Amino acid sequence: MDWFSDSDDTRIDFAATLTGWYAHHKRDLPWRHTRNPYFIWLSEVILQQTRVIQGRPYYERFVAAYPTVQSLADADERELLRLWQGLGYYSRARNMHKTAKYIAGEFAGRFPESYAELLKLPGVGTYTAAAIASFAFDEKVAVVDGNVYRVLARVFGIEEDITTTTAKKTFSALANRLIQQSDNPATYNQAIMEFGAIQCTPVSPDCLLCPLQQQCHAYLTGRQRMLPVKSKKTAVRERFFNYIVIRQGDRIALKERTQKDIWQHLYDFCLIETEEPMEAFRELPEGRVLNWVLQEGILKGLSDERTHVLTHQKIRARFWLVEVPEGRKVELPDGLTFCKPSETERLPKPILVVDYLKSLRF
Ligand code: SF4
Structure with missing residues (x-):
């Protein structure tokens, strides 16, 4: 299936399908009602390795306690960790504090407004920079997180091991090509992540009611459980x-x-x-x-x-x-x-x- 060829009659617009699905199925979450880069960043840090249902009250507490990046920078670390208590991975909270101080010091509390500039912030990687740049500033840069890997691997039948650097490049290139189909990168990025989170889930994707079903390589070949390929096991x-x-x-x-x-x-x-x-x-x-x-x-x-x-x-x-x-x-x-x-x-x-x-x- 060539998703991009204009001559292919079966071509569908991947981005439009996902954003159409998103309009009907998205969960109403507080960080989806803001374009404030600080709040978006807060939500992204809180939601790393955390389920939405668990992260949401923390997001609300942090927004209430620290309504600006400057107030977060000025926070007492002990208070901040106390507010974070129960969320785990405490280095996230400490790094968040450091980044807030950096933004307060170097940028007078104003978030950089482009992907390239956001990437220069300490503790901000490609995923978070893409999320902020697209959600807050409508920049056409694709987010690539675990949900995106799964959706792309299944729909396009990509067999590369997602723990390798070459696979990261493959997925990122494809994701950035797909986002070009959309006029609304903020919605598209949120749509593909939400689709991975609630429709194309790791263990039991809802293929029967999926709008991508007839174009999905994994569905057509029965390989949903085998994709994405992830070989390395984390040693515990x-x-x-x-x-x-x-x-x-x-x-x-x-x-x-x-x-x-x-x-x-x-x-x-x-x-x-x-x-x-x-x-x-x-x-x-x-x-x-x-x-x-x-x-x-x-x-x-x-x-x-x-x-x-x-x-x-x-x-x-x-x-x-x-x-x-x-x-x-x-x-x-x-x-x-x-x-x-x-x-x-x-x-x-x-x-x-x-x-x-x-x-x-x-
Ligand atoms: S058909 Fe199934 S595996 Fe394919 S995208 Fe839809 S939910 Fe995912």
């Missing part, structure tokens, strides 16, 4: 977190995660990481923390294992609750500080920690 590293939760009265000992690792600048408990799961307290590696607990605290219990799955890591965590008798003056080990419930509530924390705290009865 398993980590074992033994949290020592030190409590005195209603205060809990917390500390900031300062090392370059997951959850940087979030707060958690005293952590002993091991190579394998630990079942008994005395199996934990000996060290200052363990000696401190044995001297100052009373071991009150051990939680069941809780798992938290990230893209490249699976965290298997257990929480050892240690109580320090009220009134006893102690010097906490390992940079920990006792926090009252109101302080604990305010600090940004990984969701694993938030959930454990909820299960604690005072």
Whole structure:
């Protein structure tokens, strides 16, 4: 099927078909009612690796708390991380903050207005630059995200492995050729992504009610499940977190995660990481923390294992609750500080920690 040949009677206008479908099926989402590049950028950062239903309330909270890029640049990082809490991939929030500061400093709070200029912003890649340039400024530059790969691979029967650089070039070239068919690049880009998100879905595409059905290579050859080709499997590293939760009265000992690792600048408990799961307290590696607990605290219990799955890591965590008798003056080990419930509530924390705290009865 040649989608571009004028001499082919079966040629259909790919862009018009998608935008026609979009007009009837699009979800009503708040970032679709704005041309403000800052809000569009916010929504794109929030929606990376996040489902729309989960990201939407965060978008609304961020727009309300930081209505301009300048206000985001001026934000206190701890407050910002607290607002982000539960969304995961916290480096996104920190990078977003850095980019906002850059825009505030270098561009007096005004977003660059072209794809080429947007690409110069720290932390803004080709996808985000294309989204902002097309949605806010109607530039004809195609977005290529996971949804777009899937739709194009299936409709055009592209067998290239989408994790390779050559495939990225192939898909990007095709996407940029297709967008030329449209007079409304903002709508076209949103249409193809929405089509991938709700019609041509990864596991069960709705082919029977699809307007591209008779032109779709995957449908005509029964290869929907095989396309797009994605060969590399992401290696998932398993980590074992033994949290020592030190409590005195209603205060809990917390500390900031300062090392370059997951959850940087979030707060958690005293952590002993091991190579394998630990079942008994005395199996934990000996060290200052363990000696401190044995001297100052009373071991009150051990939680069941809780798992938290990230893209490249699976965290298997257990929480050892240690109580320090009220009134006893102690010097906490390992940079920990006792926090009252109101302080604990305010600090940004990984969701694993938030959930454990909820299960604690005072
Ligand atoms: S026919 Fe099926 S596989 Fe092809 S574009 Fe439509 S939904 Fe996707």
